[in-house]
Every structure is written in C-alpha cells, then in structure tokens.
Amino acid sequence: MISGRCAACKYLRRRCPSDCIFSLYFPPNDPQRFACVHRIYGASNVGKMLQQLPPPLRAQAADTLYFEARCRIEDPVYGCVGIISQLHEQVQSAESELAKAQAEIAFLNCNPQEAPAPIEANSNFNNLLPEQYLCPPSAQNSWF
C-alpha cells in the first residue's frame, strides 16, 4: 500500500486520489521516473494510455514508456529508434556472415578434401548496445 502522494501527483502538485492511475507505477521514491515520462509524453497522455490498458498490462506499459522517454531525453534526435537502427544493422551483418559460413559448410560437405579458408571474425557482438542507452541509473531491477 502506497501512503501519501505518488510521484505524479507530487510533481503535478495535486491531491493523490485513492484511484489515481499513476500511483501504482510512479511511486514517490522515484520522482525522476515520472519527471522523464511527463517531459516526453505529458501526464495527460500517459494517463490516457494507461487507462486504455487492462490493469495487468499497465506496469509493463509504464516501464516501456519510461525507457523510451529516457532514450529520447538522452538522444533527442533518435531516441530509442537509434537503438533499433543499430540492432537492425547488426542483424543484417550477422545474417550475411551466417549465410557465407553456411555456404562454405555446404561446399565442404560436397567437397570434403577442400580446406576451408580462414575465418575472420569481423563482427563483434560483444557490444550489442551502447551502455548509455540501456543502463538505467538504478539497474537493480530487470526492466521487464
């Protein structure tokens, strides 16, 4: 049970009603969470979006809205779309490499006496996403 006003109502300087749509997802101990979301979407839009969802899905929606808002604040031009673009390029690059490797395997299966060319590991998946995009200030909870 959350006592006192939620972060949203504190930010908006209003009374927090017992059925406040924000209270479960914007606790008072994390004011930055609502501030981010409000800055990008506006409290009214966030409230409408949450209201339109069944209650069991609202927490997830609030989390994703917060994530996207943070991405947009950190990168006002591309927001989280920048991450999607980078991942998309990585997927295309990996698919291309995989296709080449599989073609070589298929060739070798037909010609077992041939020695394969040395493989150059020229794609690095160890840095999937820039940490700045995904590491929230408080990373103790998983996002989803």
Place this chain on the structure above:
Amino acid sequence: MKNHEPRSSSSCAACKLLKRRCTPNCIFAPYFCSDEPTKFAKVHKVFGASNVSKILAEVPEEQREDTVNSLAFEAEARLRDPVYGCIGAIALLQRKTVELQHDLTIARARLALYAATSSSSSSSIILDDHVSMAPFPSVPGCDGLAYSFGQSSSDLSRYGPLNDFGHGPYIS
C-alpha cells in the same frame, strides 16, 4: 468590426489539426505537410503537440527532420503496441541477434573442425553439434529484455519499415 485575417491556404498538418493559423515560422510546417495528416495526428496522440514542439526546439534545425521521423516511428509503434511500443522491436532484434550469434558460433566451429581435419586422414568427418561457445555477454539492464516477449523472432514487420532506418541518416 473584427479584423478577419485571411486564412492561410497552406496550413501544415499540425495547424490544421490544432485548428490554428499556420504562421510563416511554424515549427511544424517543414516536417508535417498538409498531405500527410495522419503523421502528425499519431505524433500528437502519443507525445502531444506541445512536447513535440519543445523537442524540436531543442535540436539543431538540420536534425529536425530526423527527429520528426523518429518520433513518428515511435508514435506508430506505440499506437500499434500500446504496452511495449518500440521496446518490443528492440527485444525482438536482440533475441534475433542472440540466435544469429549462436548459429554463427556453431557454423564457425564446424568450419574450424573442417580446417583441423582436412590435413588428416580423409575418413568421414563426424561433426559434433555440441561445440562449446563463448557465453553471450549480457548487456547491463537488459538481461530479461530478449526473452520476456512471446512474439516470434521474425515478426518485425509490425513495427513498420525498419529497413528505412537501417541505411538512413539515423546512424552516423
């Protein structure tokens, strides 16, 4: 007697939707043409005109078109998937990358095995699928991201034309 200013015949989509006069220095006009009313409608529904205006005012003018396009993409994603929005696409792409990494590691191990055995006897080569793979490094804050969704790994088209972002100006 009221002075009725003539309405602009070239109001941008934003000013048309907001039912206001489109001024010559309207911040929306270059990016929300009147022949694309749904683009602004979606962005307005998710972000609100005021917030979009503030975001555009923050970025240099030469980057505003990219900003508008990314906002439009996010708005579209959020309207299609009100729970996950763009995060669904990110999770799918991450999952796909993990799968490809896995397949690529196996393929490279097979090729390495070929290389190792090609100079030895020409007896039949037994390929073992149980090759050891380097553990996939986890991205901080994203441990559950790729595996929290039930969508298929190939269902990316629902998030719009991702190809437009693959080669566009979005990645410098």
